[in-house]
Amino acid sequence: MKHLRSIDELGHDGVVRLLELTTHMVEINSRPVPKVPALRGRTVASLFFEDSTRTRLSFETAAKRLSADTMTFSVSTSSVNKGESLRDTVETITDMGVDAFVVRHKSTGIPWQISDWTDACVVNAGDGWHQHPTQALVDCFTVRQALGRDRFDGLTLTIVGDIKHSRVARSNISAFSMLGANVVLVAPPTLLPPDVSHWPVEVSHRLDEVLHRTDILYMLRLQSERMSQGHVPNLREYAEAFGLDARRVGMLPSGAVLMHPGPMNRGVEMLIDPSTLTNSLIHQQVSNGVSVRMAVLFDLLAGESSASHLSQEAS
Amino acid sequence: MSNMVMSAGDVRRAITRIAHEILERQQGPAQLAIVGLQRGGAWLADAIAAAIRHIEPTTNVPLGYLDVSMHRDDIGLRPVVPGAISRINFPVDGATVVLVDDVLYTGRTVRAAMEGLNTYGRPRAIQLAVLVDRGHRELPIRPDYVGKNLPTNLVDDVRVASEGVVVTRDGTT
Numbered sequence: 208m209k210h211l212r213s214i215d216e217l218g219h220d221g222v223v224r225l226l227e228l229t230t231h232m233v234e235i236n237s238r239p240v241p242k243v244p245a246l247r248g249r250t251v252a253s254l255f256f257e258d259s260t261r262t263r264l265s266f267e268t269a270a271k272r273l274s275a276d277t278m279t280f281s282v283s284t285s286s287v288n289k290g291e292s293l294r295d296t297v298e299t300i301t302d303m304g305v306d307a308f309v310v311r312h313k314s315t316g317i318p319w320q321i322s323d324w325t326d327a328c329v330v331n332a333g334d335g336w337h338q339h340p341t342q343a344l345v346d347c348f349t350v351r352q353a354l355g356r357d358r359f360d361g362l363t364l365t366i367v368g369d370i371k372h373s374r375v376a377r378s379n380i381s382a383f384s385m386l387g388a389n390v391v392l393v394a395p396p397t398l399l400p401p402d403v404s405h406w407p408v409e410v411s412h413r414l415d416e417v418l419h420r421t422d423i424l425y426m427l428r429l430q431s432e433r434m435s436q437g438h439v440p441n442l443r444e445y446a447e448a449f450g451l452d453a454r455r456v457g458m459l460p461s462g463a464v465l466m467h468p469g470p471m472n473r474g475v476e477m478l479i480d481p482s483t484l485t486n487s488l489i490h491q492q493v494s495n496g497v498s499v500r501m502a503v504l505f506d507l508l509a510g511e512s513s514a515s516h517l518s519q520e521a522s
Numbered sequence: 523m524s525n526m527v528m529s530a531g532d533v534r535r536a537i538t539r540i541a542h543e544i545l546e547r548q549q550g551p552a553q554l555a556i557v558g559l560q561r562g563g564a565w566l567a568d569a570i571a572a573a574i575r576h577i578e579p580t581t582n583v584p585l586g587y588l589d590v591s592m593h594r595d596d597i598g599l600r601p602v603v604p605g606a607i608s609r610i611n612f613p614v615d616g617a618t619v620v621l622v623d624d625v626l627y628t629g630r631t632v633r634a635a636m637e638g639l640n641t642y643g644r645p646r647a648i649q650l651a652v653l654v655d656r657g658h659r660e661l662p663i664r665p666d667y668v669g670k671n672l673p674t675n676l677v678d679d680v681r682v683a684s685e686g687v688v689v690t691r692d693g694t695t
Contacts, residue, residue, distance in 0.1 A: 227604040231589060234608050240641040243592035273592075509597045 208506055212318045212331045213338040214381035222347065222385055223357075225502050229348050232498035232505070235272065246275035249306040249508050254280045254297075254321075255332070256312045261469060261496055262332050262341070266309045269500035275508070278305060293317070294324055301325040306508055310334070328507040336372050342468055343378035345499045347386060349491045350423055353464055360387035365417050367393045367449055368427030368476055369438070371400050375468045376427060380406055383423075391417050393449065397438045414449055418458040425466045426451055426476045442475050452478040464488050528670055528687035533653065536669035537566070540651050541573035543667050544620055545581075552646045553617040554581070559635050560589040560606035562624035562682065566653055569684070570622055586610035588621075593634035614643035620667075624682040626652040629663035654687055656680055 208221060217225070235243055251270040255263050263279075270277045280300065282288075287296060297308070307328040310318050315335035322329040333339045351357060364383045370376045370392050380390050384407045391409045392399065403410060411417050418424070429445060439445045451465070456479065459465075465487045471477050481487040528536070548554050556574070558567025564587050571585045589608045591597070621635050636648055651667035656674040672689070674680060679690040 224604075228602060230605075231592070231602060231607055234589075235592065235641075238641045239643055242641065244637070245592040245597055505592075505602075510602075 208510060210318070210322050210329045210331075211340055211503055211507065212322070212329060214340045214343050214378045214385070217340060219385045222344065222382055225344055225499070225506060226348050226351060226357075228502035228506060229344070229495070229498050232269075232501040233352075233495070235501070236498055242272050242274060244274045245505055246270070246273040246508050249275045250278060250304060251275045251307045251309060251504060251508075252278040252280060252300050252305040252327075253309040253332075254300070254311070255309075256282050256317075257333065259311055259332070261493055262311065262339075263309075265493075265496035266330075266332065266341075266500050266504075268497045269504055272497065273501055273504060275306075275504065278303075293321075297321050297324045301327060307504065330503060330507065333374055335374065337374050337377060339374040339378045340382075341496075341500055341503055342375050343382035344503070345492055345496050346379055346425070346466060346468070347382050348499055349466070349488050349495050350464065352495070353488050353491065358387045359383060362387075362422040363389045363391060363417075363420055364423040364425060365391045365393055365421040366425045366427065367414060367451075369398045369429050369433060370394045370403075370427070371398050371438075372430070372433070373427050379425065380408055384408075388423070391421070393417060395439065395445075395448070398433070414455065415458065418455055419460060421459060422463050423466060424451070424459060424463060428468070428470060428472055429475050431472070431475075446475050446478060450476050450478045456484060459486075462486075466492060469493065523692060524688055524690045526686050526688050527672060528654075530685050533669070533682075533684055533686060536653060537569045538573050540667045540669060541570050541577055544570070544649075544651065545574060545578060547649070547666070548618060553584070553613075555584045555586065555612060555614070555617045555619045557586045557588050557610065557619050557621050557635075557639065559621060559623040559631060560587055560591075560608070561603055563622045564606075565684065566624055566651075566682075567622040570620075570651065584612035584617075586612065588635055588638050590631055590634040590638050593638040595630060595634070608638070610642050614639060614645050616644075616646050618647045618649065619645040620649045620651050622651045624653050625680050626650070626655045626663075626665055626668075627658055627680075629659045629661035632663050633661050653682055654680060 235241055253266055267277050305327050309330045309332050310321055311332040312334050315337040317334050318329050318331040331338055331340055366376050384390055393411050393414050433439055467489050481489050556567050556571045558564040571583055574583050587609045589606050591602045649666040652665045653669035654672050655665055655668045656672050681688045
């Protein structure tokens with residue numbers, strides 16, 4: 208694996224390999240000294256053109272736990288403000304000697320573009336509405352860990368909310384269906400992409416009708432600006448139709464689990480405090496974030512596929 | 523050309539002898555623990571721990587496993603074995619830890635294991651038990667307990683299992 212830009216590019220075997228590797232990383236993170244020298248001498252640059260708390264911090268923590276050096280590029284204090292182009296920025300950082308870029312950008316396809324400009328590995332940490340592969344890996348790993356099964360055959364994943372603008376939804380649809388889950392999307396028509404006929408999904412506009420057959424309920428964040436853009440009439444009406452309240456939690460079958468990629472909009476999609484629910488996996492999603500990103504960085508920078516460059520060095 | 527250099531009985535007797543030697547060597551109140559190196563050392567660690575419990579049923583000897591792949595100096599040249607996860611569920615601080623592996627060769631795995639063990643704590647002492655010492659060390663490491671010293675060529679393939687130890691020369695079987 209040279210880059211991690213989308214779940215489809217990774218493929219079924221890649222997903223399984225990274226989830227397997229994550230179990231090693233979870234064990235490392237449980238040690239009194241959760242740090243291994245695996246990526247000593249490698250440098251990981253994070254290039255975030257969009258705000259992020261958990262993704263950026265979990266990538267940086269992951270790199271440090273594997274002993275890689277980290278470089279953080281923050282747009283607000285960089286030469287981007289002097290008009291430097293993305294390409295010049297990438298080439299400049301490449302010249303300083305980095306082994307991997309972790310990229311988040313508001314435009315679709317930027318990670319592919321960057322991988323044309325550099326020899327370093329590129330990890331997509333979110334590009335526009337398009338892909339967020341490490342979040343999907345985190346979610347698959349969290350379900351795997353919580354339910355104790357490697358495959359999701361026979362399980363139904365229900366994703367609720369702003370599917371249209373969600374890279375998390377797109378990556379999760381690919382990843383969960385690769386592992387055998389049925390995927391149901393629940394959203395108002397305005398928050399669905401114009402055509403989902405080529406996606407391996409079923410679509411519903413009524414949450415109450417699908418809850419009883421949901422094994423994994425995945426609530427997406429509704430960004431408040433969607434209201435001003437006319438996608439939803441008002442937040443109260445959205446909450447009424449698609450928000451998770453105690454009544455709807457009660458409609459889920461026993462053993463069903465609840466997930467949310469964060470940050471949560473309390474009072475919109477989340478009308479109850481999920482920390483009061485025993486079947487919420489939201490905390491595990493955050494804590495597994497570091498382990499999954501360690502697996503990704505390790506696989507890119509020290510996995511079998513990178514071995515050719517090492518064996519040349521050794522010989 | 524394949525050559526069986528230890529039979530199943532030889533392996534069994536070597537394990538029993540190593541267990542006796544480990545107990546004999548332990549002095550003072552330090553906790554004794556056995557840690558097998560994934561994967562080849564795991565079954566051997568099980569067998570040595572079982573032998574120790576058989577000899578001294580009242581002794582509590584915690585058993586763990588260590589995957590050294592993240593600590594290797596040749597990282598990337600060897601795949602990480604799925605499922606071969608570290609599991610050390612006892613305090614390492616102050617314990618006498620016997621690392622167990624099937625074959626001692628360059629010593630690089632043992633170096634990685636000593637470093638890996640330190641992420642769990644600071645043992646009072648680390649000792650090394652191997653079933654076969656085939657020589658060709660590249661680091662200043664020597665075993666404390668050896669099943670069999672086995673002079674080999676660099677190209678030889680040494681296979682260790684509870685059924686016996688087989689050396690293959692020229693890659694043929």
